[in-house]
Amino acid sequence: MVSRVKDERAPELQGFREVQRLAYACAEAVAARLKPGVTEREAARMQREWLRERGVRDWFHLPFAWFGDRTAFAGFKVPLQFFPTDRRLEPGMPFILDMAPVYKGFTADIGYSGCLGLHPLHDRLLADLEAHRALILSEVRERRPLREIYEDVERLMIRQGYANRHRAYPFGVIAHKVDRVAERRWSPHVFGFGTQSLKGLLSDAVHGHRDGWSPLWSPYRFSDHPPQPGLWAVEPHLGFRGTGAKFEEILVVTDSRDPEQSAFWLDDDLPHVRRWAEERVAA
Amino acid sequence: MSLRDLPGARERRVATGGIELCVIELGDAARPTIVLVHGYPDSKEVWTQVARQLAEQWHVVLYDVRGHGRSTAPVPLRGGFTLEKLTDDFLAVADAVSPDRPVHVVGHDWGSVQAWEFATVSRTEGRIASFTSMSGPSLDHFGHWIKQRMTRPTPRRVGQLLGQGAKSWYVYMLHTPVLPELAWRGPLGKRWPRILERLEKVPPGDYPTPSLPDDAAHGAWLYRDNVRSRLRRPRADAFAHVPVQLITPTGDIFLSEQLYDGLDAWVPQLTRRSLPAKHWVPRTRPDQLASWIGEFAAVNETALRDGVPVRDTAPQGAYADRFGGQLVLVTGAAGGIGRATAFAFAEAGARVVVVDRDAEGASRTAELARLIGAPAAWAETVDVSDEQAMEKLAEKVAAEYGIVDVLVNNAGIGISGSFLETSTEEWRRVLDVNLWGVIHGCRLFGKQMADRGQGGHIVNTASAAAYQPSRALPAYSTSKAAVLMLSECLRAELAEKSIGVSAICPGIVNTNITATTRFAGTDAAEEQRLRKRTSKLYGMRNYPPEKVADAILRAVVRNQAVVPVTPESHGARFLSRLSPGALRAAARLKPPL
Ligand SMILES: NC(=O)c1ccc[n+]([C@@H]2O[C@H](COP(=O)([O-])OP(=O)(O)OC[C@H]3O[C@@H](n4cnc5c(N)ncnc54)[C@H](O)[C@@H]3O)[C@@H](O)[C@H]2O)c1
Numbered sequence: 001m002v003s004r005v006k007d008e009r010a011p012e013l014q015g016f017r018e019v020q021r022l023a024y025a026c027a028e029a030v031a032a033r034l035k036p037g038v039t040e041r042e043a044a045r046m047q048r049e050w051l052r053e054r055g056v057r058d059w060f061h062l063p064f065a066w067f068g069d070r071t072a073f074a075g076f077k078v079p080l081q082f083f084p085t086d087r088r089l090e091p092g093m094p095f096i097l098d099m100a101p102v103y104k105g106f107t108a109d110i111g112y113s114g115c116l117g118l119h120p121l122h123d124r125l126l127a128d129l130e131a132h133r134a135l136i137l138s139e140v141r142e143r144r145p146l147r148e149i150y151e152d153v154e155r156l157m158i159r160q161g162y163a164n165r166h167r168a169y170p171f172g173v174i175a176h177k178v179d180r181v182a183e184r185r186w187s188p189h190v191f192g193f194g195t196q197s198l199k200g201l202l203s204d205a206v207h208g209h210r211d212g213w214s215p216l217w218s219p220y221r222f223s224d225h226p227p228q229p230g231l232w233a234v235e236p237h238l239g240f241r242g243t244g245a246k247f248e249e250i251l252v253v254t255d256s257r258d259p260e261q262s263a264f265w266l267d268d269d270l271p272h273v274r275r276w277a278e279e280r281v282a283a
Numbered sequence: 284m285s286l287r288d289l290p291g292a293r294e295r296r297v298a299t300g301g302i303e304l305c306v307i308e309l310g311d312a313a314r315p316t317i318v319l320v321h322g323y324p325d326s327k328e329v330w331t332q333v334a335r336q337l338a339e340q341w342h343v344v345l346y347d348v349r350g351h352g353r354s355t356a357p358v359p360l361r362g363g364f365t366l367e368k369l370t371d372d373f374l375a376v377a378d379a380v381s382p383d384r385p386v387h388v389v390g391h392d393w394g395s396v397q398a399w400e401f402a403t404v405s406r407t408e409g410r411i412a413s414f415t416s417m418s419g420p421s422l423d424h425f426g427h428w429i430k431q432r433m434t435r436p437t438p439r440r441v442g443q444l445l446g447q448g449a450k451s452w453y454v455y456m457l458h459t460p461v462l463p464e465l466a467w468r469g470p471l472g473k474r475w476p477r478i479l480e481r482l483e484k485v486p487p488g489d490y491p492t493p494s495l496p497d498d499a500a501h502g503a504w505l506y507r508d509n510v511r512s513r514l515r516r517p518r519a520d521a522f523a524h525v526p527v528q529l530i531t532p533t534g535d536i537f538l539s540e541q542l543y544d545g546l547d548a549w550v551p552q553l554t555r556r557s558l559p560a561k562h563w564v565p566r567t568r569p570d571q572l573a574s575w576i577g578e579f580a581a582v583n584e585t586a587l588r589d590g591v592p593v594r595d596t597a598p599q600g601a602y603a604d605r606f607g608g609q610l611v612l613v614t615g616a617a618g619g620i621g622r623a624t625a626f627a628f629a630e631a632g633a634r635v636v637v638v639d640r641d642a643e644g645a646s647r648t649a650e651l652a653r654l655i656g657a658p659a660a661w662a663e664t665v666d667v668s669d670e671q672a673m674e675k676l677a678e679k680v681a682a683e684y685g686i687v688d689v690l691v692n693n694a695g696i697g698i699s700g701s702f703l704e705t706s707t708e709e710w711r712r713v714l715d716v717n718l719w720g721v722i723h724g725c726r727l728f729g730k731q732m733a734d735r736g737q738g739g740h741i742v743n744t745a746s747a748a749a750y751q752p753s754r755a756l757p758a759y760s761t762s763k764a765a766v767l768m769l770s771e772c773l774r775a776e777l778a779e780k781s782i783g784v785s786a787i788c789p790g791i792v793n794t795n796i797t798a799t800t801r802f803a804g805t806d807a808a809e810e811q812r813l814r815k816r817t818s819k820l821y822g823m824r825n826y827p828p829e830k831v832a833d834a835i836l837r838a839v840v841r842n843q844a845v846v847p848v849t850p851e852s853h854g855a856r857f858l859s860r861l862s863p864g865a866l867r868a869a870a871r872l873k874p875p876l
Contacts (some may be wrong), residue, residue, distance in 0.1 A: 121654040158795070159644070161651045163623065241626065241655060 015106035017267050024270055026050045027097045027112035038090055040065040040084035051101045052083040060100035060107045060188045068093045072244030073168040094122045094243050107178040107234035111248030125238050125245035128160050132236040132274045140263040141226045147223040150174055165239035175234040177204055177215035227253045247272045285489050286331050299375035305353035306346040310338035316381040318344045322392020324499035326352030329493050332569035344380045350501030352494050364504040366400040373401050375770035377410050383666040387580040391565050393505050395419025413583040415576050417530040418562055420542050424549055424733040426517025444542045450537050457506040464500040472496035485566045488799055520853040526552035528579040532560040555604040568737050574608050598656040600630025602836050607632035612687045614667050614696030617644025619794030624691055629657035640666045667694045667720030679728035686735045692724040693744040697796045700803025702757040708760055709803050717762035738781035740839045743770045745786045747852035753871040783842040789831045790849030791824045816876050
C-alpha cells in the first residue's frame with residue numbers, strides 16, 4: 001500500500017483526487033445556494049442530495065453544517081452537538097460545510113468555510129489558515145512526531161490570537177486516516193458514520209496499536225510517532241470569539257526519502273488554496 | 284469662562300408665544316446642528332465645557348429655557364410652562380438656527396424631560412435627527428411605569444416604587460406653593476453652589492450663574508404645570524420617532540436605574556450608556572458626554588445618509604453601555620490575560636492601546652481588536668519596567684489618543700525557585716517588571732486621570748500568590764503582594780477623585796507565562812523541563828484567560844477592590860482570612876515537579 005501512493009499520478013491517487021474535487025464542488029454549489037433562513041439541517045440535506053445525485057452511495061460520515069457561533073463550536077460539550085440543528089442562517093453569519101463521501105470506493109473528507117455576506121474577521125481567519133497548511137506540510141516532511149506537530153500548530157494558533165477548535169473533535173484530532181472502502185450494496189451508518197469506513201479505521205487502529213502508531217492524529221501520547229504513510233484528512237480549525245474557520249483536505253504521506261515525495265497535499269487546486277493565491281495577486 | 288466669551292459665540296433672541304428666548308450659537312453653522320437643553324435649577328451655562336468641545340466639529344446651539352437665565356418668563360407663570368409650550372419654544376429655536384435640516388437634541392434633567400416630549404410628539408417629526416437623554420425620563424413613560432407597578436405589585440416592583448418615591452422627595456416639595464420660591468430666593472439660593480460642590484462634586488467656577496434664585500423660583504412651575512397631570516394621565520402613544528441614546532449616571536441620587544427597564548418598548552432604536560457619576564454630569568463628566576454625544580450624532584448623520592438603522596452597527600459585547608468609545612490601555616497585551624482583556628474591551632466598543640514589549644504580538648492584538656468592535660486600536664512597543672519609555676508612552680498617548688479612562692497594568696513575568704537560590708539579578712528583574720511596571724503605569728496615567736478630574740479606573744493584575752505564601756514562589760509572591768497593597772492604598776487615595784482601583788488575583792490560568800517563567804537555581808535543560816512540566820499542569824487545569832478578562836471588566840463596572848478569579852484563588856483568599864495557619868502549612872510543601 002505504501003508504494004501505491006508514491007507516484008503522484010498513480011491511478012489510486014486519481015481516485016481520491018476525484019472524490020475530493022467532487023466534495024469541494026458540492027460545497028461550492030451548496031454554499032452558493034445558502035440564503036438567509038436556511039437551517040443547518042437543510043444545508044446538510046442539500047449536500048447529501050447533491051452528492052447522491054452524482055453517484056455517492058456511502059459515507060465516511062454524513063454531511064455536517066455549522067452556522068454562526070457553532071462554527072467555533074461555542075459551548076459544545078457532547079459530540080451530539082456536532083449534528084445539524086434548526087439554527088437558521090442570517091446575513092453576516094459564518095458557516096462551515098463538512099462532508100466525507102465515498103465514491104467508487106475512494107473516500108474524501110473535506111471542510112469548507114464561508115460567510116453569508118461581508119465579514120472582515122472571517123476573512124482574516126481564512127487568510128490565517130494558510131500558514132497552518134504550510135507548517136503542517138513542512139513538519140511532516142521533517143518526520144516530526146505527529147504530537148509535536150499538533151503542538152506547533154496549536155502554538156501558532158495561539159500566537160495568531162485564536163483558539164484551537166479541532167480540540168473539540170472526538171479525541172481532539174487535527175487529522176485522521178482515510179482509505180479505500182469496499183463497495184457494498186448496503187452500508188448502514190451509526191451516528192452519522194459509515195460502517196465500512198469505521199471498520200477500516202478500527203482495523204487501522206488495531207494494527208497501528210501493535211506497531212506503535214494510530215490512525216488518529218491527536219495531542220495525546222498515542223500520536224507520539226512519526227507520520228505514518230497513507231492518506232490523512234487534515235483539518236486545522238481556528239476559533240475566535242464565536243467565529244470559526246477550517247479547511248480539510250487529504251495529505252499524502254509516503255515512505256520516500258525524497259522530502260518532496262515523502263509528503264504532499266493531494267490537490268493544490270482547491271477553493272481555499274485558490275483564494276490565498278488570488279489574495280496574494282490582489283495585494 | 285462663560286459661554287458668551289467662547290470664541291465665535293453668537294447670541295440671538297428668538298420670539299415665541301409672547302416671550303423671548305436667549306440663544307447662543309457656536310461653531311460652523313454649515314455643519315449639522317446639536318441643540319443642548321438644560322435642566323432645573325440650571326441655565327444654558329451648565330453646558331459650557333460640553334459645548335466648547337462639541338463646537339470643534341458641530342454647529343452647537345444652546346438656549347435658556349423660558350423663565351431661566353436671560354430668556355424672559357411667561358406672564359402669568361402658572362400654565363406658562365406646559366410641555367406643549369416648551370415644545371413650541373424648541374421648534375422656534377430649531378427653525379431659527381437650522382431651518383432645513385433636522386437637529387440633534389441633547390437634554391439633561393428637565394431638559395431631557397422636555398426633549399422626551401419633543402421626541403415623542405408627531406408635530407416634531409422630521410425636525411429631530413437624534414436625541415441624547417440624561418437624567419430626565421419621559422413623564423409619560425414614568426406614569427406608565429408607576430401604573431404598572433401599582434396594578435401588579437410584586438414585592439420587587441413595590442420596592443422599586445418606594446425606592447424611586449424616596450428619590451423624588453424634592454418633587455413633592457416643589458409642589459408646595461410659595462415655599463420653594465422663598466427658599467431659593469433666600470438661604471438655599473445662597474448655599475446651592477457649596478451644596479453642589481460638596482454633595483455632587485461639581486467643580487467650582489462660573490457656574491451656577493447669578494440668575495440661579497430666579498431660575499429656580501420660575502422653574503418650580505415646570506413641575507407644577509406638568510408632573511401631576513402627566514403622571515395621572517400618561518399619553519398612550521409616547522413612542523420615540525427618533526433614535527435615542529440614553530446616558531444613565533449610575534450614582535444619580537434623584538433617579539433610579541430601574542426607571543428605564545422597559546424603555547425598549549417605547550424606543551425602537553435605543554442605545555444605552557452608563558457612567559459612574561452623580562447627577563450633574565455636564566459639569567463633572569464633560570469629556571465623556573461630548574464624546575458620546577458627538578459619536579451618536581455622527582452615527583445618525585451617516586445612518587440618515589445611508590438609510591441604515593443605528594442599532595445594527597452598535598457594539599454588542601458585554602458592558603458596551605459602559606465602555607463604548609472609552610480609551611482603555613492594557614499592558615502585557617500581546618498574549619494571555621492581557622490580550623483577552625484587550626479583546627473584551629474591544630467587543631464593548633472601547634478604543635484600545637495595546638502595550639507590550641513583544642511588538643509583533645501587540646500589533647496582532649490591535650489588528651484583531653479592530654475587527655471585533657474597537658473603533659480604534661493601537662499597538663505600542665514598550666518595556667513597562669523602563670521608566671523613560673513609559674514616560675514617553677504616557678506623553679504620546681495623551682497627545683494622540685487622549686486621556687485613558689481605564690488603565691490595566693497587567694504585564695508581568697513569572698519566577699520560581701527557592702529564596703536562597705534566587706540571585707539579586709533575578710530579584711531585580713521580577714520587581715522591575717511586576718512592581719515597578721505597575722508603579723510607572725499608576726504614576727503616569729493615574730496622574731493624567733486625576734488631573735483631568737473626570738474619574739477613571741485602574742486595574743492591577745496581582746495574583747493569588749499575593750496572599751498565598753509558598754516556598755516555590757518567594758520572589759513572584761513578594762512582587763504580587765506589593766501590587767495588591769499598592770492597589771489598596773491607591774484606591775483609598777484616588778477615591779475622592781472618583782478613580783476606582785481594583786486588584787485582580789487570577790489563580791492558575793492557562794497562558795504562555797509558564798513557558799517563559801525563570802526557574803532560579805536551574806540550568807537551561809532543567810529549566811526547559813520544568814517549563815514544559817508546569818505548562819502541562821496549567822494546560823490540564825485549563826482555566827481560560829477570557830474568564831479573567833470578564834472578571835476585569837466586571838471589576839471596573841462594579842468598582843471592586845480585590846477580585847479573586849478562579850475557585851482556587853477564592854479558596855486561598857478565604858483561607859488567608861479564616862485560617863492562615865492552614866495556608867502556612869501548605870506553603871511548606873514542595874511542589875511535585
Ligand atoms: N497565568 C497565570 O496563571 C497567572 C496567575 C496569576 C497572575 N498572573 C498575572 O497575570 C499577568 C498576565 O500574565 P499571563 O498569564 O497573561 O502571561 P503571558 O506571559 O501570557 O503574558 C504576559 C505578557 O506581558 C508581556 N510582558 C512581560 N514583561 C513585559 C515588560 N517588561 N514590558 C512589557 N510587556 C511585558 C509579555 O510579552 C506577555 O505578552 C501577569 O502579571 C501575571 O503575573 C497570571
